[in-house]
Amino acid sequence: MKTSRITYAIISMLAGIFLLVSAGCSVGLPDTGASVSTDGQKLKVYFLDVGQGASQLLVTPSGKTMLIDAGNNDKEQVMLDYMKKYRISKLDVVIGTHPDADHIGGLDKVVDQIPVETIYMPKVQSNTKTFESLLTSIKKKGLKVKTAKAGISWDLDEQVHVDMLAPTRSYDDSNNMSAVVKVTYGHNSFLLTGDAEKESEKDMIASGADLRADVLLVGHHGSNSSTTLNFLKKVNPKYAVIQVGEGNTYGHPKSAILSRLQKQGVEIYRNDKQGTIEVASDGTTIHISTER
Numbered sequence: 548m549k550t551s552r553i554t555y556a557i558i559s560m561l562a563g564i565f566l567l568v569s570a571g572c573s574v575g576l577p578d579t580g581a582s583v584s585t586d587g588q589k590l591k592v593y594f595l596d597v598g599q600g601a602s603q604l605l606v607t608p609s610g611k612t613m614l615i616d617a618g619n620n621d622k623e624q625v626m627l628d629y630m631k632k633y634r635i636s637k638l639d640v641v642i643g644t645h646p647d648a649d650h651i652g653g654l655d656k657v658v659d660q661i662p663v664e665t666i667y668m669p670k671v672q673s674n675t676k677t678f679e680s681l682l683t684s685i686k687k688k689g690l691k692v693k694t695a696k697a698g699i700s701w702d703l704d705e706q707v708h709v710d711m712l713a714p715t716r717s718y719d720d721s722n723n724m725s726a727v728v729k730v731t732y733g734h735n736s737f738l739l740t741g742d743a744e745k746e747s748e749k750d751m752i753a754s755g756a757d758l759r760a761d762v763l764l765v766g767h768h769g770s771n772s773s774t775t776l777n778f779l780k781k782v783n784p785k786y787a788v789i790q791v792g793e794g795n796t797y798g799h800p801k802s803a804i805l806s807r808l809q810k811q812g813v814e815i816y817r818n819d820k821q822g823t824i825e826v827a828s829d830g831t832t833i834h835i836s837t838e839r
């Protein structure tokens with residue numbers, strides 16, 4: 548009896564001390580005007596090396612996952628290998644930015660093999676085999692495609708927020724229909740642009756959306772069609788990633804785009820030179836590591 552009473556007394560005392568300490572902590576913190584408490588946990592954004600094509604895999608601090616694009620048709624097995632490597636047993640969100648094969652080619656097999664919660668694609672028709680094969684996989688899974696468009700937003704994680712910034716309207720050109728998302732974690736943000744071209748960039752600026760981001764996925768593999776100076780200045784990134792394959796026939800990335808990025812003081816990373824690029828954020832600091 549006596550022991551348990553003493554134990555109780557000790558526990559209450561400890562609880563009291565804990566309360567005092569935690570109250571002291573919150574009072575003592577300087578008010579920065581932002582509520583960021585990420586406990587050093589990391590959001591990881593992998594710019595997967597899929598040769599000439601694009602694919603980004605995001606894993607949040609609590610293990611939520613998002614896959615944007617999946618490279619070309621010949622990268623189906625490569626994509627499944629990446630899913631294995633990064634231990635992805637479920638995808639909370641999948642985005643097919645637009646129907647071009649170098650973005651959605653490998654996506655049908657991923658949808659076949661990995662459970663998917665939600666899938667977004669822009670409202671654009673295509674009669675290619677690649678597109679139809681993806682639609683078949685989606686249908687087989689009993690999934691319904693949600694329309695990707697500006698204005699949609701969701702929390703991927705308690706602390707990771709996603710805003711879809713494009714397409715802001717309909718375009719005849721499929722690249723401009725690209726879903727563009729901004730992912731924010733604490734003070735860090737990523738702008739993932741698909742193959743959006745200058746028309747979409749102009750409309751994103753006109754929409755008044757906050758485009759600023761620490762990391763920019765350079766639009767359309769570094770083609771002259773994208774990354775206008777106006778857009779680049781609005782985004783004002785520290786780092787840029789270019790998803791390109793070695794010796795691609797398009798001449799991507801274009802030298803004009805590379806020098807535009809360099810003139811703005813942006814540090815450039817490329818899949819063709821460095822393999823897969825892993826960007827980790829703890830909500831305050833960004834750390835980049837490359838495969839080679």
Ligand SMILES: [Zn+2]
Pocket residue numbers: 600601647649650742767768
């Ligand atoms: Zn592309």
